[in-house]
Amino acid sequence: MKDTKQREMLERLRVHLENNTTDKSPHSLQVPASHYVGNEQFEHEVDALFKKRPLLVALTPHIPNAGDYLTHEVIDTSLLITRDKAGAARAYLNACRHRGARLAEGKGNKATFSCPFHAWNWGLDGKIIARPNSHDGFAAADTRYDQLIEVPCHEQAGLIFVLLEGSDIEAKVQVMMGAALTDIDNYDIANTHYIDSRSTELACNYKFFLDGFAETYHIAPLHKDSISPFYYSNSTLVEQMNEVIHLVSPRKTIDREFEKPATEQGQVLPYCTTEYLIGPNVLLTHQVDHIQFWHAYPLDGANRCRVELNVFWPKPMDEDAQRKADLNVDLVWKVTTEEDFPQSVAIHRNLASGALPELVFGQNEPALIYYHQNIAKAIGSDRLIPLLAITE
Numbered sequence: 001m002k003d004t005k006q007r008e009m010l011e012r013l014r015v016h017l018e019n020n021t022t023d024k025s026p027h028s029l030q031v032p033a034s035h036y037v038g039n040e041q042f043e044h045e046v047d048a049l050f051k052k053r054p055l056l057v058a059l060t061p062h063i064p065n066a067g068d069y070l071t072h073e074v075i076d077t078s079l080l081i082t083r084d085k086a087g088a089a090r091a092y093l094n095a096c097r098h099r100g101a102r103l104a105e106g107k108g109n110k111a112t113f114s115c116p117f118h119a120w121n122w123g124l125d126g127k128i129i130a131r132p133n134s135h136d137g138f139a140a141a142d143t144r145y146d147q148l149i150e151v152p153c154h155e156q157a158g159l160i161f162v163l164l165e166g167s168d169i170e171a172k173v174q175v176m177m178g179a180a181l182t183d184i185d186n187y188d189i190a191n192t193h194y195i196d197s198r199s200t201e202l203a204c205n206y207k208f209f210l211d212g213f214a215e216t217y218h219i220a221p222l223h224k225d226s227i228s229p230f231y232y233s234n235s236t237l238v239e240q241m242n243e244v245i246h247l248v249s250p251r252k253t254i255d256r257e258f259e260k261p262a263t264e265q266g267q268v269l270p271y272c273t274t275e276y277l278i279g280p281n282v283l284l285t286h287q288v289d290h291i292q293f294w295h296a297y298p299l300d301g302a303n304r305c306r307v308e309l310n311v312f313w314p315k316p317m318d319e320d321a322q323r324k325a326d327l328n329v330d331l332v333w334k335v336t337t338e339e340d341f342p343q344s345v346a347i348h349r350n351l352a353s354g355a356l357p358e359l360v361f362g363q364n365e366p367a368l369i370y371y372h373q374n375i376a377k378a379i380g381s382d383r384l385i386p387l388l389a390i391t392e
């Protein structure tokens with residue numbers, strides 16, 4: 001985030017904190033159970049949001065060097081994301097062109113990919129290198145079996161996007177991200193260091209994952225024994241940047257900035273949690289001094305999901321920084337898995353029971369409203385009902 005924007009946000013936060021207010025949506029929103037539960041709407045979400053729009057699948061520091069790779073599961077589609085010898089990020093279906101075996105699992109570095117099934121050998125450019133011991137059995141096969149199936153991939157501002165269906169990924173990323181790309185570029189993500197990942201499966205719809213991060217209203221009650229003492233609950237700045245939703249939530253340390261002489265004030269990043277909700281399933285967070293990259297994917301339909309956290313730390317890394325980063329991963333994972341995610345699972349059960357017809361998002365939860373309206377708009381759903389504000 002640029003300095004001028006930080007100064008402007010600091011002023012808006014000062015007004016909110018002095019008046020105990022927060023950014024608001026023009027209306028509240030009623031959301032029916034069928035928006036989360038069951039597979040009728042879900043099929044439309046998969047098509048419109050996961051297949052036809054760019055997905056943010058990795059950060060540049062996941063694969064900083066040629067030959068670095070990671071695998072990434074987009075619902076049922078396994079992707080192999082790698083950096084080629086020329087330094088470009090590339091994405092392939094993680095499927096051998098012979099009989100479809102997976103070429104890699106997890107994360108690592110390889111000069112070539114050797115298929116575990118019959119040892120066909122593939123280059124970082126996706127081209128076949130050798131078919132050992134095949135006795136020329138594929139001499140008459142079409143040349144398309146000489147090349148892995150490539151998925152459009154675009155890398156910008158330290159972010160790696162893919163597009164499962166269609167073309168023009170670069171233009172689509174610009175439409176989706178807008179000015180958020182400039183904001184995020186200022187975090188210099190490409191020069192951070194990958195620390196660690198954690199993942200878990202939850203018995204709830206994937207959208208509950210972002211719901212849990214889209215407001216700070218819950219911090220005081222739900223996190224009263226963990227992180228609440230460090231945050232101002234329910235005073236948050238929220239803006240839509242094209243299809244991205246940006247939240248800035250102050251920690252109590254922001255008072256230090258307000259105590260400085262007026263001419264020296266102007267920073268929010270060292271005192272805030274800054275979040276970008278990107279697409280249907282990604283949360284990118286600048287957390288005071290480091291980056292968290294979260295994603296959630298549906299598993300076996302609408303009623304289960306898999307959530308993953310990846311943490312990145314600014315360089316240079318030394319022993320102290322490593323210790324701090326490791327502690328941070330443990331802490332954030334403990335708070336989310338013990339406090340946030342159980343709420344998501346309980347809410348999903350209540351909706352799935354059929355006894356609870358809908359939820360309501362308040363005007364003080366604008367990011368929730370924008371997120372779900374974006375989803376409804378993308379799939380052409382009219383199931384969400386804006387509730388007009390009662391005017392004072």
Ligand code: FES
Nearest residue numbers: 096098099115118
């Ligand atoms: S499936 Fe890969 S070499 Fe046979």
Ligand SMILES: [Fe+2]
Nearest residue numbers: 212218223340
């Ligand atoms: Fe939380």
